[in-house]
Amino acid sequence: MSLTVNDVWYTYQEGTPNESNALQGINLTINKGEFLGIVGHTGSGKSTLIQHLNGLLKPSKGQVLVDGLELHSKENKKSLREIRMKVGIVFQYPEYQLFEETVEKDIAFGPKNLGLEEKEIKQRVKKAMKLMNLDYQALKDVSPFDLSGGQKRKVAIAGVLAMEPEYLILDEPAAGLDPKGREEFLELINHLHKEGLTVIMVSHSMDDIARYAQRMVVLHQGKLVLEGKPQEVFTHVEELESMGLSVPTLTKLLHALKAKGLPVNTELIEIQQIKAEILRALQERKGEAHA
Amino acid sequence: MLKDITIGQYLVGNSFLHKLDPRTKIIGVLLYMIALFTVNNFIGMGAMIVVSAFFVLLSQIPLNYFLKGLKPIVLIVMLTVVLQIFMTPGEVLWQWGFLKITDMGLRQAGFMGTRLVLLVSITSILTLTTTPIALTDGIESLLKPFQKIGVPAHELAMMMTIALRFIPTLIEETEKIMQAQAARGADFESGNLMERGKAMIPLLVPLFLSAFKRADELAIAMEARCYHGGENRTRLKPLQYTAKDRVALLALLLMLALAWATRMV
Numbered sequence: 001m002s003l004t005v006n007d008v009w010y011t012y013q014e015g016t017p018n019e020s021n022a023l024q025g026i027n028l029t030i031n032k033g034e035f036l037g038i039v040g041h042t043g044s045g046k047s048t049l050i051q052h053l054n055g056l057l058k059p060s061k062g063q064v065l066v067d068g069l070e071l072h073s074k075e076n077k078k079s080l081r082e083i084r085m086k087v088g089i090v091f092q093y094p095e096y097q098l099f100e101e102t103v104e105k106d107i108a109f110g111p112k113n114l115g116l117e118e119k120e121i122k123q124r125v126k127k128a129m130k131l132m133n134l135d136y137q138a139l140k141d142v143s144p145f146d147l148s149g150g151q152k153r154k155v156a157i158a159g160v161l162a163m164e165p166e167y168l169i170l171d172e173p174a175a176g177l178d179p180k181g182r183e184e185f186l187e188l189i190n191h192l193h194k195e196g197l198t199v200i201m202v203s204h205s206m207d208d209i210a211r212y213a214q215r216m217v218v219l220h221q222g223k224l225v226l227e228g229k230p231q232e233v234f235t236h237v238e239e240l241e242s243m244g245l246s247v248p249t250l251t252k253l254l255h256a257l258k259a260k261g262l263p264v265n266t267e268l269i270e271i272q273q274i275k276a277e278i279l280r281a282l283q284e285r286k287g288e289a290h291a
Numbered sequence: 292m293l294k295d296i297t298i299g300q301y302l303v304g305n306s307f308l309h310k311l312d313p314r315t316k317i318i319g320v321l322l323y324m325i326a327l328f329t330v331n332n333f334i335g336m337g338a339m340i341v342v343s344a345f346f347v348l349l350s351q352i353p354l355n356y357f358l359k360g361l362k363p364i365v366l367i368v369m370l371t372v373v374l375q376i377f378m379t380p381g382e383v384l385w386q387w388g389f390l391k392i393t394d395m396g397l398r399q400a401g402f403m404g405t406r407l408v409l410l411v412s413i414t415s416i417l418t419l420t421t422t423p424i425a426l427t428d429g430i431e432s433l434l435k436p437f438q439k440i441g442v443p444a445h446e447l448a449m450m451m452t453i454a455l456r457f458i459p460t461l462i463e464e465t466e467k468i469m470q471a472q473a474a475r476g477a478d479f480e481s482g483n484l485m486e487r488g489k490a491m492i493p494l495l496v497p498l499f500l501s502a503f504k505r506a507d508e509l510a511i512a513m514e515a516r517c518y519h520g521g522e523n524r525t526r527l528k529p530l531q532y533t534a535k536d537r538v539a540l541l542a543l544l545l546m547l548a549l550a551w552a553t554r555m556v
């Protein structure tokens with residue numbers, strides 16, 4: 001069970017002077033249950049790629065398979081909608097998609113489109129709100145436009161969760177939130193992953209990717225250039241910097257210490273482990289100095 | 292999809308037409324339109340087509356890009372042509388039930404169809420070779436003389452600039468919201484008229500909200516930078532008439548005169 005991207009190419013505004021090759025031969029497999037991070041400079045094609053994952057865009061060339069079923073193939077044209085329901089997308093600034101009079105109605109929009117029964121819809125709305133840390137009783141009859149920015153975003157994500165997708169794609173979910181809001185948000189998403197959802201997160205923040213993703217891919221000018229566990233990818237410091245990307249602050253610190261001659265393991269991610277590693281290296285050096 | 296709309300878009304270039312003063316181009320388009328509705332025979336119409344084709348060449352706009360811009364009007368042109376063919380009285384050439392084709396009908400249909408296509412072509416050439424700012428500056432300058440009789444030239448021009456500036460933004464926004472709702476299972480394409488109308492609500496509510504928000508923000512940003520209307524405003528690039536413009540204008544006037552002349556043929 002997986003999402004598979006097979007040699008996908010995509011060109012915007014084909015045949016016009018403004019033509020742009022946003023994706024150039026992307027190959028990627030996303031396994032059920034994993035937490036994948038997607039990073040890349042502005043305009044590298046991240047948003048274009050994720051729109052292919054649930055068939056909102058049709059590849060100019062190549063295919064996308066959801067659990068083995070091809071999106072946009074001639075045979076299962078009808079099932080595009082059904083396949084699409086398996087893959088939920090939360091766009092950048094999802095609060096702009098809110099439109100209903102009440103929070104409950106807005107979250108119910110997706111399940112209603114699935115053709116579910118009233119009772120089931122209500123169940124799902126409650127569950128989705130709980131997952132997003134929203135109080136059902138207090139908020140269900142409130143207009144979504146009266147909420148704060150962070151709450152609006154939670155409602156918008158609940159609207160996608162209520163469709164109970166198996167894969168959840170998030171484009172910059174924490175953009176534009178204050179540090180505390182960010183933290184809470186990312187923890188909620190991490191919790192969803194722990195509950196069994198496959199999470200694909202696009203982010204500009206290497207620190208966030210380092211903390212949460214199990215695997216990451218780096219896009220550059222429409223091509224997939226690096227792939228692997230975050231700690232592996234972050235060893236390519238120079239390559240990343242040449243693409244206008246940075247490495248997490250702590251990785252930078254480790255590299256700087258190593259350059260100064262302190263023999264530390266630069267592949268660590270966890271802050272506690274890094275602290276221990278630096279202390280260990282310092283102790284060792286002290287020992288050597290005494291000897 | 293929505294991005295295919297080219298009417299009102301500007302294509303960066305360095306052609307003769309790009310370099311003309313916007314006022315020359317606006318007057319030129321008006322003269323061309325008058326000529327287009329003046330000519331009433333095949334020679335004249337043929338000449339108008341040639342002139343239009345010459346402008347396309349002169350503008351250096353890629354031909355396929357230009358033709359793509361004409362696509363949205365195909366339906367309107369066909370409708371006009373069909374209506375003209377069957378509705379114009381004249382000598383009957385062919386009849387089937389109440390449908391009849393007349394010689395005048397064929398002629399009218401051909402003329403109206405050609406006129407429509409040329410009309411859209413010439414306006415596309417204008418907007419494709421003129422930046423929105425230059426266009427509104429030109430309009431403002433041409434409307435100046437009418438200010439005395441109460442035409443708010445500057446305000447009209449400013450409104451046009453803003454409207455033109457926000458068309459692409461709104462199109463982009465529409466696409467984004469459509470995608471977000473489609474991801475939630477919204478269906479914009481099937482169903483009867485009522486259902487489709489209803490399906491537009493999830494699109495229109497967020498779109499209007501964001502448009503109002505943008506308008507609000509823009510107004511505040513303009514006021515914060517001390518915008519106060521047309522009085523005493525100076526320009527970064529004042530409009531300037533050059534020898535090129537005189538030549539172009541003369542040529543266009545000549546064209547109009549010839550168009551009148553063809554009526555006598």
Ligand SMILES: Nc1ncnc2c1ncn2[C@@H]1O[C@H](COP(=O)(O)OP(=O)(O)OP(=O)(O)O)[C@@H](O)[C@H]1O
Nearest residue numbers: 012013020022040041042043044045046047048049
């Ligand atoms: N609707 C569109 N029409 C034309 N070109 C587009 C369109 N959307 C994106 N592009 C182009 O495709 C390329 C990839 O864009 P994309 O939005 O996928 O980048 P991104 O990695 O998501 O960037 P960001 O980090 O800014 O969100 C860019 O060069 C962009 O200019």
Ligand SMILES: [Mg+2]
Nearest residue numbers: 046047048171
């Ligand atoms: Mg993006």
